[in-house]
Amino acid sequence: MATNIEQPVGKTLPRLNAREEFTGLFLPSDGHDDASVRVVAEIIALGLERNAWELDNLGYTVLAPHQVGAGDLADRLREKLLDFAEGDLGFRPDLENGDQIKAEVTAIGRGHFMPAVMFKDALFEHALMTRSVLALMTYLLGENCILSSNSAMLKVRAPEQLELHTDMVGQPAPFPPYAQVANATWALTDYSPDNGAIKFVPGSHKLARHPSVGEALDDSSAITITAPAGSVIIWNGNTWHGAAPRNNPGGRLSLIFLFCRWYLMPQMMHRQWISEEALARNDDRFTVLMGKRSPYSGLDSDGRPVDFTLGQASQFA
Numbered sequence: 230m231a232t233n234i235e236q237p238v239g240k241t242l243p244r245l246n247a248r249e250e251f252t253g254l255f256l257p258s259d260g261h262d263d264a265s266v267r268v269v270a271e272i273i274a275l276g277l278e279r280n281a282w283e284l285d286n287l288g289y290t291v292l293a294p295h296q297v298g299a300g301d302l303a304d305r306l307r308e309k310l311l312d313f314a315e316g317d318l319g320f321r322p323d324l325e326n327g328d329q330i331k332a333e334v335t336a337i338g339r340g341h342f343m344p345a346v347m348f349k350d351a352l353f354e355h356a357l358m359t360r361s362v363l364a365l366m367t368y369l370l371g372e373n374c375i376l377s378s379n380s381a382m383l384k385v386r387a388p389e390q391l392e393l394h395t396d397m398v399g400q401p402a403p404f405p406p407y408a409q410v411a412n413a414t415w416a417l418t419d420y421s422p423d424n425g426a427i428k429f430v431p432g433s434h435k436l437a438r439h440p441s442v443g444e445a446l447d448d449s450s451a452i453t454i455t456a457p458a459g460s461v462i463i464w465n466g467n468t469w470h471g472a473a474p475r476n477n478p479g480g481r482l483s484l485i486f487l488f489c490r491w492y493l494m495p496q497m498m499h500r501q502w503i504s505e506e507a508l509a510r511n512d513d514r515f516t517v518l519m520g521k522r523s524p525y526s527g528l529d530s531d532g533r534p535v536d537f538t539l540g541q542a543s544q545f546a
């Protein structure tokens with residue numbers, strides 16, 4: 230039954246009994262839904278329990294090429310990106326020995342950065358839709374997550390290391406205990422400390438904050454990744470990471486997919502840029518990843534009804 234309460238300004242407003250007047254949508258979530266069952270079942274079906282455990286406990290994991298299960302896709306991605314680099318630079322970079330690439334400064338080290346490569350060739354859609362990678366990304370960001378950006382980086386020899394940071398750009402601490410953004414980077418050349426590999430501070434995602442300036446420069450507790458070409462490195466955006474300087478000649482080539490939860494603004498407006506042909510040749514999950522099925526996509530929506538539970542959803546929804 231509604232009662233009245235005194236307001237400071239002297240007016241009275243009806244006070245609603247939430248449990249009587251609302252359906253329960255805005256009551257605290259118990260964090261259980263069908264999505265959590267589906268997401269965990271997919272991890273088990275693919276034998277990725279150890280990787281999921283690492284994401285929970287370390288904040289990152291590396292899918293070995295046999296776990297990625299994409300055949301020769303990494304080789305084809307590497308050649309395609311070399312084609313693009315050749316178009317940009319006027320020569321084909323030598324990834325083994327070459328030192329001819331100008332070391333431009335980029336946000337993630339020095340080298341040649343290639344944004345939005347997915348719009349230039351359908352091959353990158355295959356990489357995006359790789360089942361094992363999506364299974365872990367879904368574990369981190371839920372079934373309705375979207376692609377935030379797609380790009381490639383050819384990192385070259387340079388003395389600087391990339392200082393530790395999170396990928397929670399613009400988001401103040403404390404971060405939620407679950408991931409808001411996450412990264413899946415395809416290593417298309419071998420990763421090792423001298424090749425300028427990425428490094429992580431294990432467990433740092435649990436701190437739920439950015440590193441301070443001093444912490445960003447102190448990598449004494451960071452682990453540098455060693456992984457063969459064809460691996461995919463996946464991390465929770467809360468995890469502190471940076472990269473070793475590349476000491477070797479040649480280049481470290483990577484394909485970078487950044488994802489975010491559906492309610493965040495992606496770094497690239499895939500939903501406006503993706504072609505009808507790309508949507509038609511891929512399945513429904515691709516449409517969701519492009520941001521065409523969020524309740525906020527408005528005029529950019531593909532017109533299909535959006536099925537979202539507004540409350541009570543788990544972090545896997």
Ligand SMILES: O=C(O)CCC(=O)C(=O)O
Pocket residue numbers: 337391396412414425426427428470471472483485
């Ligand atoms: O690829 C790397 O070495 C670092 C990438 C990175 O820091 C990022 O994508 O946020």
